[in-house]
Amino acid sequence: MNILCFGDSNTWGLVPCVGNRFDIEKRWTGRLYELFGGKHHIIEEGLNGRTADEKDDEEPYLNGRSYMEACVLSHRPVDVLIVMLGSNDIKVRYGKSAEQIADSITALTRDMKKILDNKQAERVKVLLISPKNIDSRILGDQTFDEESIKKSEMLGGLLEKRAKAEGWLFLDAAKDDILLGDDGLHLREDGHDSLAKHIYNILK
Numbered sequence: 001m002n003i004l005c006f007g008d009s010n011t012w013g014l015v016p017c018v019g020n021r022f023d024i025e026k027r028w029t030g031r032l033y034e035l036f037g038g039k040h041h042i043i044e045e046g047l048n049g050r051t052a053d054e055k056d057d058e059e060p061y062l063n064g065r066s067y068m069e070a071c072v073l074s075h076r077p078v079d080v081l082i083v084m085l086g087s088n089d090i091k092v093r094y095g096k097s098a099e100q101i102a103d104s105i106t107a108l109t110r111d112m113k114k115i116l117d118n119k120q121a122e123r124v125k126v127l128l129i130s131p132k133n134i135d136s137r138i139l140g141d142q143t144f145d146e147e148s149i150k151k152s153e154m155l156g157g158l159l160e161k162r163a164k165a166e167g168w169l170f171l172d173a174a175k176d177d178i179l180l181g182d183d184g185l186h187l188r189e190d191g192h193d194s195l196a197k198h199i200y201n202i203l204k
Helices: 028-035 064-075 098-119 146-166 189-203
Strands: 002-007 041-046 080-084 125-130 169-172
Touching: 002 064, 028 041, 028 189, 041 064, 064 098, 080 098, 098 125, 098 146, 125 146, 125 189, 146 169, 169 189
Parallel strands: 002 041, 002 080, 080 125, 125 169
Antiparallel strands: none
């Protein structure tokens, strides 16, 4: 089984407050591989700063929509598509509401699935993950503000409704055992482990 994991820095495995990358066995993708006993192919497609569809003149490559078609086609056949985005879409400079962000993530995921449905015989299962809520430790450099925190807290409920309407699997990462590091944005090592276990329990 091929499991494609499309996300941002929390899929890439950025170490909080340091900026380098957790070793593969510590990232949630690597832990998921181990939980499945090494029987499935886990494809890591995480990029620091990635958004669903925001146009960023300084960093245009962060737009998930501009890359998603090449991504899914290069990795097909895909049996499970996991999408976890939203933490960057709530940045102040993008000025989007939580509803607009949820719509963007849903549309991106729907289009990724549509491409796969049209280009492969294998049926693809979708797991949409709402990212862990950011917290006040993120404040300070004006990338995020209090409204960003509120938006992150709203995403879970909004994305759950959309996932249900699409017939997708859903996971809200805003769980007590999925912990962020001191930067209030990126998962700790044990947070990666907990996230992997929740995903495994849904997919097993």
